[in-house]
Amino acid sequence: MRQTIPTKRFAEFFAGIGLVHEALRGSGWNCVYANDIDPKKEAMYKGHFGPSPYFHLEDVWQTNTIVEEIHERPFLATASFPCTDLSLAGHCHGFEGDKSSTYFGFIRVLQALDTRKPSLVILENVTGFLTSKGGADFVKAVCALATEGYWIDCFVLDAKSFVPQSRPRVFVVAFHDSLKSTRIIRQERNEFFGDAWQSAIDNGGSLRPDSLLRLMAKTTVPTGWATLALQPPKQAKYSIASIIDTDNDQDWWDKAATNKHYKMLSDLHLKEVKRRIKEGGTHIGTVYRRCRYNEMRAEVRFDNLAGCLRTPRGGSARQIVMLIHDGNVRFRWMSPREYARLQGAPDFTLADNTIQSLFGFGDGVCVPVIRWLDQNVLTPVYEDELSSATHTNRSKKPPRKIIA
Ligand SMILES: C[S@@+](CC[C@H](N)C(=O)[O-])C[C@H]1O[C@@H](n2cnc3c(N)ncnc32)[C@H](O)[C@@H]1O
Incomplete structure (x- = not known):
């Protein structure tokens, strides 16, 4: 046969x-x-x-x-x-x-x-x-x-x-x-x-x-x-700087939202941020908000990695970018294009609706x-x-x- x-x-x-x-x-x-x-x-x-x-x-x-x-x-x-x-x-x-x-x-x-x-x-x-x-x-x-x-x-x-x-x-x-x-x-x-x-x-x-x-x-x-x-x-060589946009055209938060999130940093995380401010230059951190001991905290990492993307159900599941540049600290939501890059699909077509895109990539x-x-x-x-x-x-x- x-x-x-x-x-x-x-x-x-x-x-x-x-x-x-x-x-x-x-x-x-x-x-x-x-x-x-x-x-x-x-x-x-x-x-x-x-x-x-x-x-x-x-x-x-x-x-x-x-x-x-x-x-x-x-x-x-x-x-x-x-x-x-x-x-x-x-x-x-x-x-x-x-x-x-x-x-x-x-x-x-x-x-x-x-x-x-x-x-x-x-x-x-x-x-x-x-x-x-x-x-x-x-x-x-x-x-x-x-x-x-x-x-x-x-x-x-x-x-x-x-x-x-x-x-x-x-x-x-x-x-x-x-x-x-x-x-x-x-x-x-x-x-x-x-x-x-x-x-x-x-x-x-x-x-x-x-x-x-x-x-x-x-x-x-x-x-x-x-x-x-x-x-x-094998471990690939990469830098989170190739994923995150740092220019002024991004939707950086206003002073009130920035201060609010700055204050949400724990002592340990604040120390890490202050060290980088003092050092000067550009530093990219990624942030998740988490509820710790009934308080909302902002947890930042600077290890050249973003945290695991999730579907943005609830306020804490959406990832935030922190940019320290020449002593200034800025925050904003991570964008759908950055989500796509982190999933290794940099040119994937985005939905018109931001949340729909974040759901798609967070689940993928x-x-x-x-x-x-x-x-x-x-x-x-x-x-x-x-x-x-x-x-x-x-x-x-x-x-x-x-x-x-
Ligand atoms: C983890 S996601 C898969 C993501 C996908 N692999 C990607 O890369 O985009 C699970 C998917 O299962 C789908 N799903 C959930 N319940 C289902 C059902 N009863 N029948 C078919 N699909 C279902 C969801 O809509 C969701 O897209």
Whole structure:
């Protein structure tokens, strides 16, 4: 039987504004299906990518409607499902919350795709995914994937390896059992933490923090764990000065708002600011407001990193820029363009509405992180399958008829 030639096509679930798509399209991945429930995200997606007839505005729980819209077997499916219930802000409801449990809507779609299940699946979420309900939610999530025939890998990547933003995220990569790529190192059956798989995990260094290794060690997945020989990404050289605009045309706050935020600095933070004022020159800080001991505080960092972008729900979730220049201190809200740069998508089309843009980027993935995942995992596995299918088909060609 001839083997189907795989095509470099993917389906993105919880597509948001399309930052996964933005990362993958450069290496030839074609999006054949994108799903999200939020019309504002859809508008930003289409504002950037243009007409996208494959974008399906639908609740992921509408399994039949969704499966009807997927007309082929995509090689890859991505799912950065809502983190709301997996973070402290979401009161740690975990999969009992109605937002993060939409993950199981995605699992239902995989089940319904049956023989058209993608060969690779990636999940992305906050690090709270590993600790939610003492690790039980992570175990439920990976076991659900394994039950659908996938071997599982997991690691943590921080956007700060690529851009000046601290944004650690958990990635689960699921390899379908049918994959032939010899670069996939499967855990030996009945030999927990055996041989080649164990060596590959050990060589992965900081990709897997001890807490994740412990969680993997105590979790038996119905298929097994698998991995590729991966090294952590190299640290990129960057400066936050290339992200933050410092000119006078920005919406710098007036004196009253500036003084108010200056007074919100704690003694420790004020000391850091005063030291830089004395030093002279230009210093860029990024600020979040936080409620500490029932008081609103402004916390500034000068470590060449912005804090993790968040969706601007509530007054404290929007990031602030502090500029110290020749002894003067200025503040302003961080702009949507700066959010886009911090997500590694500097030219992404913004929405007309500022808050809509901040929501889109705050919820999104960091583009160069997904590119790293593509270069190191997705495209290599895809190319192996392509060459295996091409080779099989060539070697099984019927003999040519010799015409006398
Ligand atoms: C973490 S964000 C994904 C962001 C996206 N990866 C990006 O880079 O823009 C989660 C997304 O899930 C969507 N979502 C939430 N509930 C959903 C549901 N029931 N069905 C489909 N999408 C849903 C949200 O609208 C949101 O865009």
